[in-house]
Amino acid sequence: MKYVLLLALSWATSVVATGPLPVTRSGLAGVAGFTFYNPYCGHGCFRSFSPYKLQCSSTISAGGLTTADAIAHELARCRASDFPYLSSIAWCIHTFCPEKVRASTIEKFWETQITGDAKVLPKWSYGETLANITNPPTVVASGEDLVLNMTMVTTYTTWKLTQDTLIYFFRESARESYYGLAILLTAFGLPLVLTWFGYLPFMTGLTDRIKPWLYQSIIGTYHDRPLPFLIGNVPTLGQSGYIAVIVILNIVFLTIGYETLWPNEEMQWYKNHYQELMAYWMWRTGALAFCQLPVLFLFSSRNNILLWLTNWSHSTYMLLHRWIARLFLIQTLLHSILSLVLYQDDGYYSSTVDTPLWYWGCVGTIAAVIIILTSFLVIRQRAYELFLVTHIVMAVVCLVGCWYHVWADDEGDFGYETFLYATFAVWGFDRLARVGRILKTGVKRAVVTDVSDTIARIDVPGPRWSSPGQCVYVYFPTLHPFRPWENHPFSIIPTAALTGRPSNDGAVPTTLGDLEKNRPITVTPRPSTQHGANKNSGLTLFVRKKVGMTRFLKPRNELVTLLESPYPCNPTKEVLQSDRLLLIGGGIGITGLLAFVHCHPTVKLYHSVKADDVCLVEALASLLDQIRDKEIVVGQRLDISGLLQDQADLGYSKIGVVVCGPPGMCDDVRAVVARLGREKSGRCSFELEVDTFGW
Template sequence: MEHNSALLYRYSLVILVVGFATPIAIRWITKLPCASFIVDKINPYLIWPSTIGTYHVRPLPWLLGNAPTLGQAWYIGGFLLLNIILSCLSYWPVYPLPHPWGYNKRGEILAYAGYRTGEFAFALLPLTILFAGRNNILLWLTNWSHSTYILLHRWIARLFAIHTILHSIFLWAARVQTGTYNKDVKLPYWQWGIVGTVFVCVMLVFSLLWMRRFSYEVFLIGHIIMAILVIVGSWYHLILRFGKTGTHEYWLYAAFAVWAFDRLLRILRMVKNGVRKATVTEIGSTHVRVEVPGVRFSGKPGFHGYVYFPTLNPLKPWENHPFSINSTALLRSYGIGPHSPGNSLRRSPKEDGKIETKVTESHAHHDPGTTAGITLYVRKSTGMTRLLQKHASLITLLDGPYPNNPPSAVLSCDRLLLIGGGIGITGLLGFFRAHVDVKLAWSVKQIHAAVVQDLESAVSSVSDREIRIGERLDIRALLQQEVQAGYKKVGVVVCGPGALCDDVRAVAASLGRHEKTVFELEVDTFGW
């Protein structure tokens, strides 16, 4: 019995350490001499492609979820295999000697498997919470994106749920074998275990993509409440059964510490940024430009922030959304801002006549002697964004800035190709002056043409550009042009709708397998 207990703790620690350390190990392995050559070769084959067709950012049919890329699947598959192996290895029953708890050989193995899967579930809990956090320490230690960790969070959470359910089933079967189930089920520790297991199962159902799409705010609040109930149920399940032994409950301490660390840093970031009053400018009927003064931001490419407008909907002041952010000073250097030229006429590629796009300006005072301030472009959609309209002093809180994918790899290439779709251009603006050889390709729906007008001076600073209004970009032709131009290594950054991001990923992987040009791919998306 002591041997089984020792293995239980040892294997649980192995699972936690492997889950946490693998991204770090992969990051540092890729920095070894000559590793970049190998990475460039395997990316198009084993890392970038999706596991199911070209689906990744786009959800699978019937909103079944998001398919991982092959690179993400290697982590998921390897971690799942590790859990299966360690769940099955090295059970040492005392049979044929009498067991002190009255188990026969089958019941004894079931009990050991139940305790092990329960301990594994606890070991996965801190990792599950860590991967979901905005202040995930692995974001600082690796070059993996927040979207990747969110996807891995879902898979590890499913594994946590499987261990929890198996723990309940195995111990139920073991108690049935000894004939003590009817007595045990009435005990408080057992009932709290039922509470935890039930809410784990409910979380599985309500975390499906269709629920997140139906109402993300309802999902998020429900998700947090149910997670608290799972942890509370787990705590009383442990304490009422074993007391504070200095072993099992440490997993719950670790889980709470990870959660508290993330929440504390969010609060500190917002306190540091302070309560700001933003200027909101309407850009046509579908978008707004939000300028938040006073926030110190370097203007480097590849950052996002979570923005709160607490007075927009007083009943839900906690509502926030992630947006790509850019330095206001950088945009002003292009002539973008409240005092830039107003209306202009642009020709639609599908129409012979001219159409007028209206930009309504809000003329607020801006200090010309500071470079502090950030600017967001927001498409009015659902939730709080639909309430945004012209405003000279909108109370704003900012949690951020947070980095997206590290841009160093794409910026070290011979050529930088920026591909944007719609409001995704905001994730690319910071790259315009970050490289000596930049090409911009941007497609916008006709109804959103006012955004093109507002950003015209910034876009015009890129001499090699292709702007399409009302038309789709030909992604294969774009990347094929870079190959035909003879570039040895091309950095590709894409930010926009899921279909565009998935197309760029698929074409870059395809050309990377068959052409001499090496591509470095960065897909900027927000995972939810």
């Protein structure tokens, strides 16, 4: 928070004015030639005279930032025609600026910044002002109550300390930019690099050996299952590697690269080495928090471009979103704590606590804390709607607080708003794209029927989406008129697939009595009664009625439905290129697997279902009938280890596994695939995709 520079004037008014001047461009400090103080010698001269009163104005500029209000604008107009003020700075530039500084650079600085308002031009150019000085000045400007009523000079020591202060400050600002960009580009680019690197011809064998290690969880078999007491979800070893890289970069860039004027030379904005270093650290934490905002919002977005450019799943990006959010909060809290400590140490806390800089910073920090506190897994699972509304509202409040915090500090002169622009672009694009997807599909009228007391079937006529690994976000605005924005993701089944085809030869017929036996059996379900909507193209969803929006689902013929789709949830290229494809589902999770049935020549389906949910098998009978190789168990869990071991022993070189079901089943499959992949390394490799959706 560089506004502290403005406050240091009370003890150094005779030597320096603080803060930025309006600049003619914006960007990140030090990037693409963007600098605040060009030339340094000119800015050193300007700040050596800015603290003094002028004949036409008693206003003392706090660093030359004069565009904020009417009083500041009047000061700029006063400066533009005050010859003692202009001539004193011109003589200083003439005396102390080296010959290598081009005259055009000085004239540009003079025209755009000497008055403190780029829109208010000085009456005379630098050359004209210098030419109008008839006699070399000799009076040295000093004293708090001095009025510039003649051309005066400043001492070399004052000018040198002022210039060096600006040099060190800009050096720190430039490092903030470079370190922030390094974190941002790494966070965004690492998924791209790792994905594309894996496509290189010589990497195939290596990646097949590495993947079993990357699949496993870092704590037991917990991943899709939350830790006890709903503490949270554990990342896999592969995800942990990414998280470790970002954490290490945050720590390293927070601790390296500090250069201070103290104790070798006086830093005019701060009284000692402790305060100067504390200020640099405070600014660094703020910059490192801001730089992570674009990726933080990108990873949580449905229209995340990385979903199309990498082979990482949406659930992976959501997990990484939560970890980056924690890093953002840590940097934000450090920034706030360091600001409080510094302001109290230099004695300016009481005079700044009610300024926009301070209270907007508090707004952003408090909003970030609320976001994290309301995002614990126990809240997401038990009060999802509350979590979602709080999440969105507080995210907006946090961004508004961040924006006005930096704007109150420097009106955009230091480039921090660049990261905010990128964040606004990411979030705005995602929201507009969502609306566009809904408008493209239009308003639909869905048919809802009950498959059981806990499962509903929804047929939506019209759309033709059948690619595996995709999901649709569904809105039912009339189900809960006071919360029409609520939506949930569902797996897609083309309605036409449920119209029924001839059964494959060799299928074993099974009666309802067989299904109700609580033992594993291999079945071919009998065809169910054809649903009226099956005659039309469209989508069919099977929904388990739980808390939230889905609990209001009841049989009806024309339920207003909005579809936001299709979205990629899991990459499918690698599993579809395997020699054998295993589809493992539990309960209603089978709906996430059926789109794969006709996409691979050697598919085997494993499905376990509770006895109470046998009706789901009957509802899917016509589609399940088309699968020659399948095993459905009722009232008992699948033997995950045994079935995967049996498939691995058949001699396939590469086996693709797609699992969709309860978290415990998904974690069991992950653990067994990781173990078998290591045991059979070089003989049989596994490609795993877990179709789950985590908030």
